[in-house]
Amino acid sequence: MKKYYLFFKLRFAAGVQYRMASITALTTQLIWGLMECLVYKVIAETYGEYLPMNYTSIVAYIWLKEAFLVLFNTWNTDKDIFGMIMNGDVAYELCRPFSVYSMWFSRSVGGRISEALLRCFPVLLCAFLMPKPYKMSLPVSGGAFGLFLLTTILGMGITVAFCTLVYMLCFFTISPKGWKMVLVGAVDFLSGNIIPLPFFPASVLKIVEWLPFAYMQNVPFRIYCGDMVGEEMFLAVFKQVFWLIVLIGLGVLLWKRVENRIVVQGG
Amino acid sequence: MGIKKTVTLYCKYASICVRSLMQYKVSFVLMIVARFIISFGEFLAITFLFSGFEEIKGYTYSDILLCFAVIQISFVLAEVFGEGFQVFSGTVKRGEFDRMLLRPCSLILQVIGTKFEIERTGPLITAGIMLWIGIRSSQIQWNVLTIWTLIAMIVGGTLLFIGLFMLGASFCFYFIEDTSLLNVLTYGAKTHGKYPIDVYGKGIMGFCTYIIPYTLIQYYPLQYLLGKTTQWQFAFYPVGIIIFLIACYMVWRIGVRNYRSCGS
Numbered sequence: 001m002k003k004y005y006l007f008f009k010l011r012f013a014a015g016v017q018y019r020m021a022s023i024t025a026l027t028t029q030l031i032w033g034l035m036e037c038l039v040y041k042v043i044a045e046t047y048g049e050y051l052p053m054n055y056t057s058i059v060a061y062i063w064l065k066e067a068f069l070v071l072f073n074t075w076n077t078d079k080d081i082f083g084m085i086m087n088g089d090v091a092y093e094l095c096r097p098f099s100v101y102s103m104w105f106s107r108s109v110g111g112r113i114s115e116a117l118l119r120c121f122p123v124l125l126c127a128f129l130m131p132k133p134y135k136m137s138l139p140v141s142g143g144a145f146g147l148f149l150l151t152t153i154l155g156m157g158i159t160v161a162f163c164t165l166v167y168m169l170c171f172f173t174i175s176p177k178g179w180k181m182v183l184v185g186a187v188d189f190l191s192g193n194i195i196p197l198p199f200f201p202a203s204v205l206k207i208v209e210w211l212p213f214a215y216m217q218n219v220p221f222r223i224y225c226g227d228m229v230g231e232e233m234f235l236a237v238f239k240q241v242f243w244l245i246v247l248i249g250l251g252v253l254l255w256k257r258v259e260n261r262i263v264v265q266g267g
Numbered sequence: 268m269g270i271k272k273t274v275t276l277y278c279k280y281a282s283i284c285v286r287s288l289m290q291y292k293v294s295f296v297l298m299i300v301a302r303f304i305i306s307f308g309e310f311l312a313i314t315f316l317f318s319g320f321e322e323i324k325g326y327t328y329s330d331i332l333l334c335f336a337v338i339q340i341s342f343v344l345a346e347v348f349g350e351g352f353q354v355f356s357g358t359v360k361r362g363e364f365d366r367m368l369l370r371p372c373s374l375i376l377q378v379i380g381t382k383f384e385i386e387r388t389g390p391l392i393t394a395g396i397m398l399w400i401g402i403r404s405s406q407i408q409w410n411v412l413t414i415w416t417l418i419a420m421i422v423g424g425t426l427l428f429i430g431l432f433m434l435g436a437s438f439c440f441y442f443i444e445d446t447s448l449l450n451v452l453t454y455g456a457k458t459h460g461k462y463p464i465d466v467y468g469k470g471i472m473g474f475c476t477y478i479i480p481y482t483l484i485q486y487y488p489l490q491y492l493l494g495k496t497t498q499w500q501f502a503f504y505p506v507g508i509i510i511f512l513i514a515c516y517m518v519w520r521i522g523v524r525n526y527r528s529c530g531s
Binding site for chain 1: 293298300305308315322324451455458468471
């Protein structure tokens with residue numbers, strides 16, 4: 001276990017290096033969030049009571065999305081790993097006496113958490129200091145906050161497991177960039193990153209809820225703002241655990257297949 | 268160098284880029300499909316959002332689609348032609364810009380000639396669908412002036428985005444590193460420009476008119492196109508982008524003058 005912890009620490013330290021980039025990212029995210037809030041504000045002014053989420057919840061959802069962007073995004077996958085698969089350095093990884101799957105998994109988790117910790121506090125601070133209609137709200141209750149933290153970790157686990165699965169798929173094709181983007185585009189939409197899932201029509205939502213993507217950022221953010229409560233909430237946590245196990249299991253199985261037929265490209 | 272020669276040279280550059288992309292056909296097709304899926308998701312998002320209500324600040328579903336389609340087409344075209352500016356920090360870092368300075372040929376031509384990204388055209392499929400829906404269900408009176416307005420919005424938008432890319436590239440002369448500071452202005456405008464700018468309120472309206480003139484290619488001509496105003500002069504506002512483009516070119520020129528090589 002210790003060696004995986006060290007991979008986590010290494011990636012964490014590397015992530016802390018880029019400060020200037022963080023400042024640029026912060027401004028971008030604040031503007032992004034604010035623009036989204038402005039649109040929903042106009043919508044809420046006219047159709048307030050008909051919306052599937054109330055306005056304060058939407059604002060909280062948007063700011064959480066910005067603050068924890070790096071935890072849940074699927075497009076900013078670990079570039080090192082993609083590079084290794086493409087240029088053949090993956091051969092070195094195979095020489096190490098570790099499980100490659102666990103190594104990549106822990107490395108991704110480390111990279112994401114280090115970046116998220118750096119980025120979430122400034123964004124959240126600014127979001128709490130925003131003027132009234134765009135102000136971030138506190139979690140609805142202490143219990144909700146606790147569950148929010150738990151489901152965030154579970155949701156991130158699902159995201160990382162999914163991304164690692166995509167890395168594995170890259171061994172079966174020489175042009176991974178295209179496949180990655182196809183999957184990322186679909187996931188971005190299905191996980192509620194473009195519009196929150198409650199805004200989906202009921203019939204579509206029913207299908208989407210069968211997919212693992214609905215259990216990434218959708219669950220923690222909606223628990224935080226009190227949009228997901230009671231039975232639905234506990235069922236969602238249960239489904240998160242289920243998908244986490246399934247996706248990790250699939251990844252490990254796929255890795256076994258990769259290991260048997262691996263052809264290293266490049267040198 | 269004459270215009271004819273410049274155009275032939277650019278076509279040569281473009282054909283080389285296209286041929287090099289065609290070496291990886293699967294990757295090429297996948298990239299187009301991927302970008303199409305991403306943009307289609309955004310289209311679906313608007314559709315889903317509008318399943319719950321009728322209009323945003325007086326704009327109907329089809330109005331928004333029309334607006335989004337125009338911005339998307341502009342942005343894609345700008346990316347296809349202006350990608351050379353987007354990757355300019357790499358050009359400077361590797362010292363390739365020094366080589367360009369030595370050639371007896373326009374610098375801008377060489378910079379935009381380094382990339383011709385037809386694999387970015389995937390979103391055009393979505394934009395086509397949105398434009399079709401938008402035009403079919405709108406009450407636009409089609410005549411020479413409205414057709415001109417639509418085309419002027421797209422061309423003006425393309426030039427505006429290329430101008431922003433050029434501005435971003437000019438910063439590379441000073442910072443070397445890719446600052447990505449201007450991404451808010453380019454990607455941000457692409458994402459948030461799907462709604463007419465007045466939705467965002469007065470402050471944003473002001474910024475988008477006097478600092479970066481987005482309203483010239485989006486809000487004002489759109490008002491005329493959708494028949495919300497009878498002021499025909501709005502149809503000619505996109506022409507104003509030329510002034511913005513000249514301003515960007517000035518910044519670029521200052522950047523080139525102050526350029527110090529850093530590559531090896």
